[in-house]
Amino acid sequence: MRIDLNVDVKHLTRVEGHGNIYVRIRDGVVEEARWEVVETPRFFEVMLKGKHYTSAGILTARICGICSIGHALASIRTTEAAFGVVVPERARRIRLLAKHGETLQSHSLHLLFLATPDFLGLPSAIPLMTIAPDVFALAGRLKGLANRMSDLFAGRTTHPTSLLVGGVGRMPPLKEMQQIRDELHKSLDDLRVATEIVQKFKIPDFTRETEFVSLKGERDYPWIGGNLLSTDGVDKPEREYLAMTNEYVIDHSTSKWAKLSRESFAVGALARFNNNHRFLHPEAWDVAHAVGLRPVSHNPFHHNLAQLVEMVHVTHESIRLIDELIDLGPGTLAVPVEPRAGEGMGAVEVPRGILYHHYVFDDDGRVEKANCVIPTTQNNANISHDIEELARTYANTSTTNEELSLIAEMLVRAYDPCISCSVH
Amino acid sequence: MRYLGIEPVKPRVGIFDFSGCEGCQLQLLNKEESLGAFLSALEIVHFREGSSEASDDYDIAFIDGCVTREDEVVRLKKIRSIAKLVVAMGSCASFGGVLRHRNYIDLDAANREVYGDKPKETGKTRAIHEVVKVDVTIPGCPVSKTQVERIVQHLVLGVPFHDVVYPVCVECKQKFNTCMFEKGTLCLGPITRGGCGAPCPTGGLGCWGCRGATVDPNLKEFKDLALKRGFSEAEIDERLAFFGGFEGITCASI
Ligand code: SF4
Ligand code: SF4
Ligand code: SF4
Ligand code: NI
Numbered sequence: 001m002r003i004d005l006n007v008d009v010k011h012l013t014r015v016e017g018h019g020n021i022y023v024r025i026r027d028g029v030v031e032e033a034r035w036e037v038v039e040t041p042r043f044f045e046v047m048l049k050g051k052h053y054t055s056a057g058i059l060t061a062r063i064c065g066i067c068s069i070g071h072a073l074a075s076i077r078t079t080e081a082a083f084g085v086v087v088p089e090r091a092r093r094i095r096l097l098a099k100h101g102e103t104l105q106s107h108s109l110h111l112l113f114l115a116t117p118d119f120l121g122l123p124s125a126i127p128l129m130t131i132a133p134d135v136f137a138l139a140g141r142l143k144g145l146a147n148r149m150s151d152l153f154a155g156r157t158t159h160p161t162s163l164l165v166g167g168v169g170r171m172p173p174l175k176e177m178q179q180i181r182d183e184l185h186k187s188l189d190d191l192r193v194a195t196e197i198v199q200k201f202k203i204p205d206f207t208r209e210t211e212f213v214s215l216k217g218e219r220d221y222p223w224i225g226g227n228l229l230s231t232d233g234v235d236k237p238e239r240e241y242l243a244m245t246n247e248y249v250i251d252h253s254t255s256k257w258a259k260l261s262r263e264s265f266a267v268g269a270l271a272r273f274n275n276n277h278r279f280l281h282p283e284a285w286d287v288a289h290a291v292g293l294r295p296v297s298h299n300p301f302h303h304n305l306a307q308l309v310e311m312v313h314v315t316h317e318s319i320r321l322i323d324e325l326i327d328l329g330p331g332t333l334a335v336p337v338e339p340r341a342g343e344g345m346g347a348v349e350v351p352r353g354i355l356y357h358h359y360v361f362d363d364d365g366r367v368e369k370a371n372c373v374i375p376t377t378q379n380n381a382n383i384s385h386d387i388e389e390l391a392r393t394y395a396n397t398s399t400t401n402e403e404l405s406l407i408a409e410m411l412v413r414a415y416d417p418c419i420s421c422s423v424h
Numbered sequence: 425m426r427y428l429g430i431e432p433v434k435p436r437v438g439i440f441d442f443s444g445c446e447g448c449q450l451q452l453l454n455k456e457e458s459l460g461a462f463l464s465a466l467e468i469v470h471f472r473e474g475s476s477e478a479s480d481d482y483d484i485a486f487i488d489g490c491v492t493r494e495d496e497v498v499r500l501k502k503i504r505s506i507a508k509l510v511v512a513m514g515s516c517a518s519f520g521g522v523l524r525h526r527n528y529i530d531l532d533a534a535n536r537e538v539y540g541d542k543p544k545e546t547g548k549t550r551a552i553h554e555v556v557k558v559d560v561t562i563p564g565c566p567v568s569k570t571q572v573e574r575i576v577q578h579l580v581l582g583v584p585f586h587d588v589v590y591p592v593c594v595e596c597k598q599k600f601n602t603c604m605f606e607k608g609t610l611c612l613g614p615i616t617r618g619g620c621g622a623p624c625p626t627g628g629l630g631c632w633g634c635r636g637a638t639v640d641p642n643l644k645e646f647k648d649l650a651l652k653r654g655f656s657e658a659e660i661d662e663r664l665a666f667f668g669g670f671e672g673i674t675c676a677s678i
Contacts, residue, residue, distance in 0.1 A: 011472060013473070013475060014475065014476060016446050017441075017446065040442075040443040040496065041535070041538065041544050041546050042526070043531070043534040043535075043546075045538065046529050046533075047522070047526060049529075052659070052662065055662065055666065059525075062445050062521070065446045065447025065449075065566065066447075066450065068447065109453065123475055123476040124471070124475030124476060124477060125475075126468065126474075126475060129463065136460070140456040140460075143453075143454075144455075144456030144457065154627075155623055155626065155627025157454070159447065159565060159566060160627070161624045161626065161627025162627030162628045162629065164629065169627050169628015170626070170627060249539050249540055249542045250542070251542060420446055
């Protein structure tokens with residue numbers, strides 16, 4: 001049988017930003033298979049030049065509407081590293097809670113609203129309102145709680161208003177913290193139902209051996225700062241992030257590509273899980289078992305499963321952090337900041353993977369030079385190589401164009417790409 | 425969903441993204457308590473970030489982001505030719521937002537700095553109204569979903585809609601915040617259009633003017649006051665230029 005297949009997806013749907021999938025198979029041979037990012041360049045790093053350190057986090061938050069809290073935190077960490085600032089305990093916890101709010105918000109949006117329709121054969125989550133109102137309501141509850149949690153600890157879910165260099169801008173009111181903590185407790189029931197929903201997903205049986213990069217946990221599942229680790233054994237301090245990312249420019253994409261020990265690597269929930277699973281809360285570990293996720297998984301579709309596992313982990317950790325914050329009571333939230341000439345790097349695990357900011361400051365605390373390395377930028381080459389391998393896998397099967405297109409779209413969506421973020 | 429005993433006609437709606445962070449369209453999926461009602465009031469026929477269905481037949485187009493490349497001009501003009509009503513949603517769409525900063529840098533040099541010898545096609549930042557006619561403008565970085573809902577109620581049910589005419593300070597006072605100026609922090613609240621509920625002074629950041637100028641802002645008096653409080657000219661100007669919403673609005677000292 002002579003097999004010709006074509007996939008030409010312009011502006012993939014249910015992802016953040018603009019990307020295309022292109023596959024051409026002739027006589028069962030893959031002639032071309034690639035992922036193209038066509039998002040418009042915005043030049044944030046250049047816009048940052050000359051900006052006062054107090055505006056850097058406000059500006060870089062606007063790189064991304066989904067992971068703005070992560071960008072603000074990376075920016076702040078970078079600046080504090082350059083100025084030698086040590087933030088108070090309370091601020092550290094509030095920031096981590098803001099981070100967790102974002103992870104819950106982003107993972108619930110992606111897993112339940114954007115990825116789930118594929119597994120149920122729907123074009124979007126909107127028909128769920130009529131055919132499975134309980135699923136739609138559950139998704140809404142989980143995402144709504146995450147948004148309110150982010151609002152409480154970051155000031156606002158999209159583009160935070162209380163994450164500042166030196167600490168945080170306000171102590172969340174006690175009553176509201178107690179309320180969110182109780183709701184987080186209750187949401188564990190919703191997560192159990194979500195686990196049952198995800199258990200029924202038919203996850204494509206596709207693997208391609210991949211190098212996974214994330215922060216390296218020392219005692220906890222890591223989110224903010226620390227060493228950098230890859231499943232191929234590379235282990236570097238945060239300040240050597242450039243040796244971990246190796247970005248380069250290619251012709252058919254406005255996002256850069258990246259590589260480490262192999263031709264590409266992956267970051268994100270699955271990378272964090274693969275590298276740091278032993279620090280997971282026992283209940284999150286149980287969920288991993290229940291949905292069939294075992295380390296080290298090389299199936300990119302398992303990003304979806306790892307997101308669910310992280311939601312359970314982060315929910316438990318947030319409950320603990322809120323209790324600790326309540327016990328600490330009111331007190332210092334920020335320290336004075338003395339800007340000075342210097343250089344800083346900051347790594348933060350945002351929902352889609354490890355994010356790096358790097359600034360050089362002048363004496364007045366104005367940015368002289370800036371670099372931001374985005375998770376999706378690091379994933380783009382890997383996504384493209386996965387598509388090639390996927391095309392090869394299906395090249396000699398009785399797959400139709402539509403089927404191959406759908407599975408390729410699901411593959412890209414599994415990475416939860418933040419495309420406008422990757423072209424910043 | 426009936427209103428005053430009448431079944432309203434659902435408008436066909438498209439949601440489109442241009443250069444920006446897509447944070448504005450993301451707000452449309454927020455406010456989960458009223459999300460079902462919001463989605464039922466509209467027939468969303470084009471929403472790339474949320475759905476795989478895509479139709480080229482719609483009455484209202486919500487636009488998120490601004491224009492920075494020629495292919496966006498073509499796409500935007502096509503949308504304008506189809507939609508009866510174009511809504512610019514967010515600060516990027518309304519006046520360029522933070523991407524207005526791109527117009528003060530050398531884009532060729534920026535292109536070389538980021539992409540080396542493989543420069544990418546790009547251009548100056550233009551707000552949506554600088555390319556096509558805009559019927560409704562909702563500034564904000566991001567927009568407030570409550571404001572979007574009000575506009576939808578207005579368009580679908582004819583509920584009167586009044587643009588906010590008071591500055592952010594009014595909403596900030598309603599929250600009993602200690603004024604940022606008392607804490608030694610600059611705040612554009614007195615001259616910025618309200619409607620957001622003052623999240624930035626409440627969070628401890630101060631207002632950065634993302635909604636642009638309020639009606640008849642007294643810029644001169646504001647600037648004198650800020651200078652008297654010890655903020656530098658450079659700091660005030662950087663803040664005013666931050667979201668592009670004060671561009672073209674001048675006073676004696678600017
Ligand atoms: S106005 Fe702000 S939130 Fe909206 S797209 Fe632009 S940068 Fe994003
Ligand atoms: S903090 Fe800002 S918005 Fe609030 S009252 Fe003071 S100047 Fe006005
Ligand atoms: S307080 Fe100011 S900067 Fe913040 S959302 Fe309102 S107008 Fe925008
Ligand atoms: Ni992002």
